[in-house]
Structure formats: C-alpha cells, structure tokens
Amino acid sequence: MSRLSALHFFAAVARPPAALTVVFTILFAVGATLEAVNRGSSDWVLASIAAVQLFAASTGFTRHATRGYYDPVLIGRRRSHVALAHFAVSAAPGVLAWLGCGAAQAVAAGSADVPALRPCGWVTLLLVSAIPWAASVRTAPFLGGTLWLLLSIALVAAGKVLGPLGRLHVQPAWASEHPVRAFALGLAFPAAIPSFGWPPAVLFAFAATGAAAVAMGALGISRSELPLAEEGA
Amino acid sequence: MKEVVRAVGLSKRYGRRSVLGNVDLSLREAEIVGLIGANGAGKTTLLRILLGLVRPTTGVVEWRGGNCAPPPDRAGHFGGAHTLPPDVAARRWARLLSRGREICDDRRPVRALSRGSRQLLGLSAELSRSEPDAFLFDEPWEGLDPDGSRWLSQTLRRRRENGCAFLVSSHRLHDLAGLCDRYAFLLEGRVVMQAADQISGQTVRGDDLLAAFDVIRYAP
Numbered sequence: 001m002s003r004l005s006a007l008h009f010f011a012a013v014a015r016p017p018a019a020l021t022v023v024f025t026i027l028f029a030v031g032a033t034l035e036a037v038n039r040g041s042s043d044w045v046l047a048s049i050a051a052v053q054l055f056a057a058s059t060g061f062t063r064h065a066t067r068g069y070y071d072p073v074l075i076g077r078r079r080s081h082v083a084l085a086h087f088a089v090s091a092a093p094g095v096l097a098w099l100g101c102g103a104a105q106a107v108a109a110g111s112a113d114v115p116a117l118r119p120c121g122w123v124t125l126l127l128v129s130a131i132p133w134a135a136s137v138r139t140a141p142f143l144g145g146t147l148w149l150l151l152s153i154a155l156v157a158a159g160k161v162l163g164p165l166g167r168l169h170v171q172p173a174w175a176s177e178h179p180v181r182a183f184a185l186g187l188a189f190p191a192a193i194p195s196f197g198w199p200p201a202v203l204f205a206f207a208a209t210g211a212a213a214v215a216m217g218a219l220g221i222s223r224s225e226l227p228l229a230e231e232g233a
Numbered sequence: 234m235k236e237v238v239r240a241v242g243l244s245k246r247y248g249r250r251s252v253l254g255n256v257d258l259s260l261r262e263a264e265i266v267g268l269i270g271a272n273g274a275g276k277t278t279l280l281r282i283l284l285g286l287v288r289p290t291t292g293v294v295e296w297r298g299g300n301c302a303p304p305p306d307r308a309g310h311f312g313g314a315h316t317l318p319p320d321v322a323a324r325r326w327a328r329l330l331s332r333g334r335e336i337c338d339d340r341r342p343v344r345a346l347s348r349g350s351r352q353l354l355g356l357s358a359e360l361s362r363s364e365p366d367a368f369l370f371d372e373p374w375e376g377l378d379p380d381g382s383r384w385l386s387q388t389l390r391r392r393r394e395n396g397c398a399f400l401v402s403s404h405r406l407h408d409l410a411g412l413c414d415r416y417a418f419l420l421e422g423r424v425v426m427q428a429a430d431q432i433s434g435q436t437v438r439g440d441d442l443l444a445a446f447d448v449i450r451y452a453p
Binding site: 068 | 285325330
C-alpha cells in the first residue's frame with residue numbers, strides 16, 4: 001500500500017480558503033486578458049497577486065496541528081519534510097496565478113523576459129509566500145499577511161515608501177548606490193519589486209531572506225510541541 | 234511476544250503543572266492494552282508522547298528499532314471525532330487515510346456528520362490501513378452506537394490475531410472489559426499495569442475493572 005504523501009494530505013486538508021483561490025483565478029483571467037489586449041499592461045495584476053498571496057500563504061500550522069487535524073501526516077515523519085510540504089501547498093494557489101500571468105506576459109511579448117519571470121519576479125513570489133507563511137506557523141492564520149500589509153500601509157502613510165520608489169523610478173542607479181535602503185524598501189513594499197530594476201546584491205538579499213523565512217518556519221514546525229488544544233497546555 | 238513500544242520514566246510538565254510523572258509502559262505484539270484513568274489523568278498526553286507529537290520532560294520512548302517515534306506508517310492513531318478536519322469531505326478523508334480505498338461514499342464535509350458518524354469515519358479509515366503494526370486510540374468507543382461498538386471490538390480482536398498491538402484509552406470500562414490482555418491504570422501521573430488474569434480469574438467485567446481501579450487508587 002502506498003505511503004501517505006504529505007503534499008497530497010495538505011492539498012486535501014490545509015488549502016488556503018476557497019475565496020482566495022477564486023480571487024487568484026479572477027486575477028489570472030484579468031491579467032491574461034489585459035496582456036492579450038495590450039501587451040505589458042498587467043504589471044498591476046502581479047502586484048495584486050503578491051498582495052493577496054500575503055494572506056493566502058498565511059495558512060497557519062500549529063493551530064490546526066494542536067487540534068489533531070494533521071496527526072496522520074505528523075506521526076513518524078520528519079517534521080522538516082512535513083513543513084516543506086505545508087509551505088508548498090500554502091503557496092501553490094498564488095504561485096499558479098503568478099505563473100499563469102507570467103505565461104500570458106511571455107506569450108504576448110514573445111519572450112520569457114517579462115516582469116513575472118525575471119529574477120525580481122521570482123524573489124517577489126518567494127518573499128510574499130515565505131515570510132507570511134513562516135510568521136503564521138505558530139500564530140493565527142492570516143496574521144503574517146495582515147501584519148505585513150499594515151506595516152506597508154503605515155510606511156506609505158508616513159511617507160517612507162513613495163519618495164524612494166519615485167527616486168528608483170527616475171534614477172534606477174539609486175538602488176546600487178543605496179543597497180541597504182533599497183533592500184528595506186523592497187521588503188516594505190514587495191508588490192513593487194517586479195516593476196523596478198534591482199542590483200544583483202539586493203536581489204540576492206531578497207532571495208536569502210525568503211529562504212531564511214522558509215527555514216525559520218520549518219524550524220518552528222520541527223520544534224513545536226503538539227498537545228491537543230483541549231489539554232490546555 | 235516482542236515489544237512494539239516501550240516507555241521508561243516518562244514525565245511531562247507544562248510550566249508548573251505536572252501531567253505525567255515517571256511512567257513506565259510497554260506494548261507488545263498481538264496484545265490489547267487498555268489505558269484507564271480519570272479525566273485529566275494524562276492519557277491523551279501519554280499517547281501523544283508515545284507517538285512523538287509531544288516531547289517528554291524526562292524519560293525515553295523506544296519503538297521497535299530503537300527510534301523515539303514510530304517508524305513511518307507503522308503506527309496508527311485516532312484521537313477522537315474532534316480531531317478530524319471539519320472542512321474535508323468524509324469520502325476524501327477516508328480515501329486519503331486508506332490510501333485510495335473506497336470505504337465511505339459520503340461527500341458531506343466532516344462537520345456536517347453526527348458525532349458518532351465522525352467517530353466511525355475516523356476509526357474505519359485508520360483501521361482500513363494494513364501496514365501499521367500498532368494502533369493508539371483515544372476514547373475510540375465515544376459516540377458509537379451499539380453496532381459501531383461491536384464492530385470496533387470485533388475489529389480490534391481480529392487485528393490482534395494478526396499480530397497488531399493496540400493501546401486504547403477509554404472511560405467505558407465495560408467496553409474495555411474482556412477485550413484487553415493487560416490494563417494500565419493511570420493515577421496521578423503514574424501507571425500501574427495489571428494483566429487481565431490478575432484482575433479476575435474469569436473474563437474481566439466492567440465491575441472488576443472498577444474494583445481494581447479503586448484498589449489501586451486507595452492503596453496506601
């Protein structure tokens with residue numbers, strides 16, 4: 001008899017809410033239509049997918065695991081494998097929508113060199129999937145995305161984001177001259193990352209941050225105690 | 234009979250609250266051990282420590298082969314109807330756990346089922362698996378109707394004959410009575426184990442278990 005696949009299990013049990021999947025489907029459809037009508041006009045759709053992914057990937061782990069929902073896949077398994085499967089399933093709807101838009105952009109442009117499929121697109125996808133997922137592993141679902149969005153809104157309201165983004169727009173070399181500020185800017189407003197050019201060092205820092213978030217989330221799951229919530233522990 | 238799992242000196246504290254203290258317990262091939270204890274005695278915690286879901290504060294768990302957690306897919310567990318994910322369709326859950334076998338055709342989500350139906354779904358999905366050689370069940374008779382209870386007891390007996398080991402916690406002493414080879418009484422965080430024939434020379438009845446429980450509880 002075949003072994004229970006953690007991916008298969010989480011795909012059945014821990015999918016992001018159906019409403020978010022519907023939103024992703026609509027965004028993909030809008031993006032594909034825009035690209036068919038007017039090439040290069042779907043960048044804002046990518047930003048929207050990134051914003052929705054902040055919530056979709058924040059599925060939460062411990063809250064469900066301490067209710068016993070994940071027992072069949074946790075018993076006798078390496079927790080790190082379980083964690084990666086959970087991350088993959090949590091991120092999947094947003095990743096599929098992103099790839100769909102990227103494919104539409106690539107078909108319209110006749111080239112794979114489009115925002116969604118450039119390195120800046122991949123790191124955006126990694127950041128907006130990994131950080132909210134890791135933040136919600138031991139907290140409530142949606143918490144990671146909510147906190148990040150509130151931080152972004154607060155920074156925009158405080159005038160910390162739009163000015164630097166404007167400078168980056170008119171003077172692409174600004175990111176090379178101020179890599180630390182550019183990195184902080186990208187983290188504060190990740191949905192804007194695909195729209196700008198970033199030096200390799202900053203892109204690497206984004207990717208390393210995303211990978212570190214996945215590792216932290218996996219570590220959180222590996223070290224979790226999972227008593228049943230009703231035990232009051 | 235070989236030991237499937239052995240726990241030595243297990244204790245568990247949550248902050249200042251001690252849940253288990255110095256528990257020794259073993260489960261051997263082809264036997265059913267009944268775990269009996271009052272509410273809050275630590276039965277669920279003990280099962281989850283044995284399964285590797287909770288780390289003991291002290292002590293060790295050794296599964297066959299020396300691992301502190303069961304080998305993948307060699308242990309089955311059902312923690313009760315409330316541990317089934319409520320939004321998953323019953324049919325999908327059953328297929329998932331039984332690795333694709335059609336043991337339930339109810340397409341309703343788990344939350345739409347009655348408590349007894351959820352309990353039966355969880356148990357039948359677990360017991361449809363052939364690869365585990367040990368099952369740890371927490372209050373498996375809870376919510377089952379008489380037919381369900383009979384099915385469960387018969388299934389445990391049949392699987393025991395095939396070499397499976399069961400550790401079954403339950404408040405329902407009359408369901409455990411006559412079924413188990415040994416009984417583990419969990420009292421104030423420690424375990425006292427007794428073989429069935431130590432409790433009664435005849436078939437053990439619920440009253441015998443209750444009497445044994447009282448003797449252990451009030452022993453000086």
